[in-house]
Amino acid sequence: MTTTISISFDSESFIVGNDAEFLSAVCSSIPEGTAPELLVALAAHNSTQVQCALASRSDLPSAALEALANAGKMAVRRTLVHSEPFRAWATTDLLIEWCLADEEFAAPLARQIMEFENADTAELFALLSVHPDPDVRRELAQAWRKRCPEPTLHG
Structure with missing residues (x-):
């Protein structure tokens, strides 16, 4: 089963593949503090690349931090240690x-x-x-x- 993602733009919806590179770019491009629910959803993604992109953000909600911490991936942990929200959490x-x-x-x-x-x-x-x-x-x-x-x- 292939997972897809729907993106709405100017009243149009587009279906894109669940590509880790694309989602990593999305993680890095979301303006700070604008989409906490999306950050939580992306934290559950299986890609280490996506999770590391999220872990480097300075606006992670607690639920996203918890999901990333529970992922058990060393690369994600090594990125989180530098994260201000992680240091507070x-x-x-x-x-x-x-x-x-x-x-x-x-x-x-x-x-x-x-x-x-x-x-x-x-x-x-x-x-x-x-x-x-x-x-x-x-x-x-x-x-x-x-x-x-x-x-x-x-x-």
């Missing part, structure tokens, strides 16, 4: 699970650790500070250094 448990499963997710998480609003930063810090990958620990140290600059010496 992600829970500590989810972030820990993904860090343990994927070093390439853990390093950018460590770099942005202070930006995850819904997560326990202390718990994430404890996990990442003993991560077996030295790149993850280095990113964590650099993020911490940016947050807490060295004291100025007075003579």
Whole structure:
């Protein structure tokens, strides 16, 4: 069974194929904040390309974030870690699970650790500070250094 998509334009309807490249372009072209229902629907698409295009948006509704998170695709997770809506939405448990499963997710998480609003930063810090990958620990140290600059010496 081939899935098609109907697009209405100037009172005309057009049927187009369910092409991942086309839908990725649509995901990137939708003006910010204008079609949350469409973003949620597209988040359920099976294409990693479509899901990554969505994951990079700054206006993802919670339902779209949940669908993308549940997709279980590493490439989508690696894109989401840079997403502002994801950093506001992600829970500590989810972030820990993904860090343990994927070093390439853990390093950018460590770099942005202070930006995850819904997560326990202390718990994430404890996990990442003993991560077996030295790149993850280095990113964590650099993020911490940016947050807490060295004291100025007075003579």
